[in-house]
Each structure stands twice: as C-alpha cells, then as structure tokens.
Amino acid sequence: MHLPHALVPAPASVQQATAEGVFTLGPGTGLGSGPGAGSAERWLRSALGAATGYDLPPGRPGIDLAVDAALPAEGYRLTVDPDGVRIVGGDAAGVFWGAQTLRQLLGPEAFRRAPVKRGGWALPAVAIADAPRFGWRGVLLDVARHFLPKADVLRYLDLLAAHKLNVLHLHLTDDQGWRVEVRRYPELTRAGAWRERSMVGYRTAQRRDDTPHGGYYTQDDLREIVAYAAERHITIVPEIDVPGHSQAAIAAYPELGNHDVVDTAALRTWTDWGVNPNVLNVEDGTLRFFENVLEEVLDVFPSTFVHLGGDECPKEQWRASPSAQARIKELGLADEDALQSWFIRHFDAWLAARGRRLIGWDEILEGGLAEGAAVSSWRGYAGGIAAARAGHDVVMCPEQQVYLDHRQAPGADEPVPIGWVRSLEDVYRFEPVPPTLHQEPEAAAHVIGTQANLWTEFTADAREVDYRAFPRLAAFAEVAWSPLPDEPAERDFAGFERRMRAAHYARLDALGVEYRPESGPRPWQRRPGVPGNPRDGVPPRV
Template structure:
C-alpha cells in the first residue's frame, strides 16, 4: 500500500474497496472528539466530502487492550473502523487512512468530489519509540509562525511526535519573556549574517531577526497537541548565550570581557562568551524558565549544555571563587553544578531536564536525560547509568549535512548523508543491544535541522526531505536492527508514491537526481567533511 512509515502488519482481504460518497458519515465515542475534528477538516478540505451523512463511513473508538499510540484500522464493505488504546493511536490511524486515500488527500482543496476509495485492508500498528523527534533551529534563522505550524503538520503526517524548538542561541533569542523585554528587543535580531562557512568570508549585510510572542507559542503548542505532537523548548545555558548577554551584560563574565560592548553574534560556530555563574544569573534564568513553563506543558525542558568553552571561567576570579566555595574539582564540575541546580529546580515543578551529551562532563544531574549528538558514546554511558536517552548522532541524522558529494549540492556541509544512509540509521548501537535494561532507557531518536545554512522554509524543505520520511520509518517501524538487512529497494519503491504526497503538500524536497536550478547556491562556500569517522 506504499505506507510510510511501514506498519507492523497489513493484510488485504480481496481486491475490493470501500467507496466514500456524499452520504458517508464520521462518528465516534468519548475520547475521539479531537481526531474527528481533524479528520473532518482535513479530509473534508481535500475531498469536498462533508462526512456528516448517515451512511457508512468512518467510525473511531478508544478500546481497552491496546497500548499507547497503538491502533487497528479495518476497512470493510461497511466502512472504516479505527480503534486505538488512546487518542494518539486514533490520530496515527487517521493518518494511515489519509495515505490509503491517495496523494490527493494531502491537498487543501478537492481536485475531484467523487471516486474516493480505500482498499479493504486490516492494519495493526504501533510505534517502536515513544520519542520520535525533529529539532527545528529557529534561532540561527528565524522561521515565522506560519512556517512552524506547517512543520507541525509535516511531522504529524509522518507519525513524528516531538518538535524540539531551538529558541535561543548566540545569534538570536526567539521567545518573548515579559520580565526581560530586552531579550527580544536586543537579542532578537542581529546586524547581519554569515553566508556559508566562515572561510568564505561572505556576509549579507542585512539585519535578521524575529521572535514569537508568548501567545504565538501557546498557539503552536495547542496546534501541535491537536496533532499529537509535543513541543519541547530549548533555552541554551551556560554556553550559546551571547544574545542574552548582549541584552543584559550583567549575565556575562564582566571581570574578563567588556560584556557591554557585545551585540547579538553575527558568526556561526562555538562562541567563547558564556554566562557567569553568579546567583543573580541563576535567578535570572529561573525567572525566564517560570515563563517558559507557563507556555510549554511538556515534561522535558531542554537546557542545551553543549559547546561551552571554559576559558572565561578559567580567567574569571568570580568563577574560580565559586569553584573553591563549592569545593569543585574544575570548570567541568562547575558547569555540572550549574545544570544540577536547574535539574532540581525543574523536578520541584514536575518537569525534567534534558541536555546535549556534554552535560555528562563533570557529573550528570540525577534526573537529567541526554540528547546524544556526538556519536553514540554519550548515550550509551547515560543509558548504562540509568538515564533516559534520545539518540541523535550528528554523523547520522543531522539533516543540515549534505545529501550528495557532487559540486552542485547547495552550501555543502558535514558528511554525505543520503536518503539511503538515513534509512539505514539504527538508533540502538551494538553496545546497548546486548544490554536490554540499558536499551530500555533509549526513549527515542531525533533528527536535527540546524539552520546556519538554511535561511528560509524552502531551504529547510530541501535539507529535511525526503530524508525525514526515511527517518520517520526508522523511528516508528520495527526494522531489522542490522542496517544491511533493511529492505532499501522496497522503501525506495514506496517512496515513489510518497513523493507525490510531498508534492501535494507543497514540500520542496531534494529530487533524487539532484537539486533543481533554483535550489543551487553557486559560489557559497560550505564545509564538507570527507570520509566518515567511526561512530562511537
């Protein structure tokens, strides 16, 4: 049936179909309301059918005995029944029904009003991982709210259920904090941006900025929740913080650098200007997080913790005094102390800290989870120590990395990660496959879209797709764990239909035979990496 991601089990009874018509209805019992609303709006727009009739149509049911996100879809001569253990399962079943209706079911207005048929099938399905995420970096290049909402729909269409919003970094602060308005007034824009990698020496000399109001973010959160997508915010500490220091210079290491002279950073890369570790800075970020928690109901709050150079702390008398006062061994333990504070602070409020795998250095906070990006090693160490892990190794699922080795690839950065490479990605490394107890701490996997080299939604589409479809299958389906055992030919064949779905959705993906002329960026220098080091 060309379903992506592939379901656990699909069976066809015969060559017959069920045909929808003007009399087809849509019904369901308690717990089905939001999915019914989505189905009526989405399929109604695409097909022109109101789904308000009294004839055979679609019936939704929450039933006991099925697990979280598990569903069963049955198409007979009497209509379509989607049953699930919870609302999320119903929604994923509805997404499968949408695929069965054909690519035109992904349009926003009908190309025809009759002939809408689905094959008589039975689908039994459930996801492999509970966290099936995508990071969208809106800090380096801001995406307007409408583009974020569109990406929520694209994630949901692929049964991906976590949107990790990277909201703050050196190059921009994108979330309104009412107590500290300068975070967006000053930190929400920069004077210019690098074009391509720094060795090219090219700048656009055009101001760049933008931010989301708190109501914008509440709207995004609510929109995502209706589509079973959880929005996890990231507020970077203690590194990647120059936009905040530019807005409030007292947050920086003033005894080392003239923080009052700093502006929102216009470069890419690792920045030496990090937060100080004074009590006032901790209080500042507690106040920020109070407002963040009021907007985002997610269990996890991402606090970054990556790429924090320690040179300023080494040179800062205040930081060194803090190390002595707390009887810490070094600057790594100082960062650990900083993050442990927020681990406890979040736990007191019923939330959990998650951070990049650098938070392991100096000791991991007791309740923290780890986003393992520098290969698998951090995730393996965290899982074996009893911490939850999201696997997102840059060598495999950083989708800002180039998709081919040819000279036409726009702003080529990182390693070549083709559609097939992503399809063969396995979130569980051998070190965990032999340790079921530790493997159970791998709560999911995530693909990351860092936006230094993507300055609008068209660029994001090109980098994300079609590879995000392969990643979705890795995250959802029960594929063979050995990459060489995966049915790449079968997936490629199913993708032929899926490209038509992406076309209907208006996704400007990378064509299999290379970029279109308007997707090229001639002369803009990237940073390709030749060869792929061992992933550990």
C-alpha cells in the same frame, strides 16, 4: 513485508481483508467517534473535507473512530470493508495515527487543501495493525540561527504529523538570536531577537550579507503552536541554551556575561557561526535571571522535558574570571567542567521541584550528570551509551547519522555543502540503539527514542528547510516508527524507495514540500559560490 499501499512509515502488519469489494468515500459518507477520539475526528473531517469537498457529518455510516485501551499506547488497528472504515486506537494518539494512515490509503490527492479529484475515493478491503517502536520520535528545528515565522512552524507540525513524528524540539535561543518573549525581561527580544547581519556560508570565508535578520514568538504565538501541536499529538520541547551559546542574552543584559573578564556591554547579538567564547557567568543573579525566564517558559510549554542545552561551552572565560574561580573554591569543585555540572544540576533540581525533567546535550555528562536528567546524544553514540548504562534516559541523535543540515550527496551542486554525505539510504539505515546495547536490555530500555536535528546556519527560510529535511525525514520517520528487523542491516531500502516513488513523493508534492529530487537539486535550490565545510570520508561511528 508486502505493502500494497505504499505506506510511509511502514506499519507493523498489513493484510488484505477477507471481505471482497471496496468501500467508496462519497457525499453521503459520515464520520463519527467515540469517547477519547474527538481530536482525531476534528482533524480528519478538516483534512478529508478540504481534499474531497465532502461534509462527512456525524451520525451516518462510513468512518468510525474509537479508543480501546487494550491496544498499546499510540497503536491502532484500521480495517476497511465494503461497509466502511473503522479505526481503533490504544489511546487518542493511536486513533490519530490511524487517521493519518487512512489519508495515505486514499491517495496523494487526499493531501490537497481543495478538491482536485472528482469522486473515485475507493478504498480496497484491508486490515492494518500498527504501533510505534519508540515513544520519542523527534525533530529539532533551529529557529535561533534563522528565524521561521509562526506560519512556517505550524506547517512543519503538519508535516511531522503526516509522518507520525511526535516531538518537535524547538531550539529557541542561541548566540545569533533569542526567539521567545519573556515579559519580565523585554530586552531579550528587543535587543537579542535580531542581528545586524549574517554570515553567508561557512565562517572561514568571512562573507556577510549586511542584511538585518530577526524575529521572535510572543507567548501567545507559542501557546498557539503548543495547542496546534497537541491537537496532532505532538509535544513541543523548548530549548533555552545555557551556559554557552548565550551571547544574544548577554547582549540584552550584559550583567549575565563574564563582565570581570570582557566588556560585555560592548557585545551585540552574534553575527558569526561557530562556537562562541562569550558564555554566562555563574553568579547568583544569573541563576535567578534564568529561573525567572524558565518560570515563564514553563507557563507556556506543558512538556515534561525542558531542554537546557549545555553544549559547546568554552571554559576560557571561567578560567580567567575571579568570580568563577571564587565559585569553584566556594563549592569545593575540581575544575571548570565540574562548575558547568554544578550549573546544570542547579536547574535540574529546580525543574524537578516543579514536576519537570531536564534534558541536555551529551556534554552535560562532563563533570557528573545530574540525577534525573536525560541526554540528547549528538556527538555519536558514546554519550548515550554511557548515560543509558548509568540509568539515564537517552534520545539518540548522533550528528554522524541524523543531522539533516549535512549534505545529501557529494556533488558540487549541493547548496552550502557541510558535514558528511548523509544520503536517503544512509538515514534509512540508521539504528538508534547501537549494537553494543542490543545485548544489554536494561540499558537499551533507557533509549526512549530518537531525533533528527536540523540546524539552520545555512538554511535561511522554509524552502531551504524543506530541501534539507525531505525526503530524508520520511526515511527517519520509518526508523523511529516501524518495527526493527531481526538485523538492522536487513532494512529493505529498495522497498522503501519503491514506496516513495509509488506514492510518497506525490504526497509531498501535494503538501507543497520542496524536497530534494532524486536527480539532484533544481537550479533554484543551488547556491553556487557559497562556501560550505564538507567533511571527507565516512563519518566515524563513535
């Protein structure tokens, strides 16, 4: 497919229009919209007005936005001729994605927040027809291990929108920090939102920086984030991780832990990385506590899906706990895996009664998957395949393929090198629907999308998030949006590289993204002497 405008992600169809000449955006250009396209008009006037210095008032010829329900959801058609630009979307989101494409057509200078180019905003005649492959095109941002201030999250939403990604999965709680205000339980943020120090590099080195770290979002902060995302047709999916990864909550309220096994009153927000043995107990009071937490979470986040983690929950404390063992006996459960399944099923039913859906990591398959629950398949494809065959919706996000905290090259200069080498090309060649499901259309239909995950144990601020995420997130966005070739191996990586070099790196530069250069990290992007945990060889496809 010939893409003369170096668009990323690649649209389904680009054709040079039959009309000759160009349309020139100028001081007299207007911008208007029909019913349902108002959010795209607001965004486009703000973005292009800042970059060009033009007012783009309504009521004048120039750029016209409209909705046509005959087009697919999130799909759009964009046409440019000498008389103007017309973007028609299947819905409001489709119009918005078409507006994002228009900004790319105008060149990298259109991504600036103030004019650096005087005139010359010429658009050649073109016709684009486009629609996404997947409805869930997501990114996980871990703000629990290292907190990102609200302004950084808002900026990240703009970067997602620029790449037509439409889900931000916010990992809000973990052993190392609780980041969401819960008014009923103020100690969650008073005690759980900060830790005394942090590990430096991988845990085997046992190095710490002795610098307190913390922060949290008020409910009004989160409402602002949700509203800002909604204007960009991005859904925020909150994650409250239970029953494991919960030491910050236990540090705030010791009665939540297995107090009949360990002295939970002595626990503090965890300063280590890794899998923590301190998990929630399974008492009625703990269930009520997290129901109350979720009541406030649902009031802030309108998303259909609520992520409840369910991963990496060691069972040793439950095996030693008389209370947990009594619960197993009371419920007639087989073992501790079934106890976790019961715990997750409880909240699945609780959410369903309120019109929401639970999604969790693939460990929630162990002991039986709650009816109606969806699965984030992170330990390879296997969990997702099993869930899809059982009729459960799946978001494919295998760590072997799309964990963006993993190192980007084998060189010693990569900062805190962990995981397998996942190069730009590796991410570009990721296929969310595994070959075994290509022959099972009913199961494959349950793969509702894909997600790239960025964990932040080794990523302390927005600059380091940029380095880990980009340019690989641009490759992932194309995987999630663009049509699948007849064979996934036929994805044209060379063509993608040409488009990146021709325009998209310059767009990232204009947006201020501190991505990893093709030549390797810049001196200030390295972290010499900070130990990582690199894995050797090719990651297994499981």
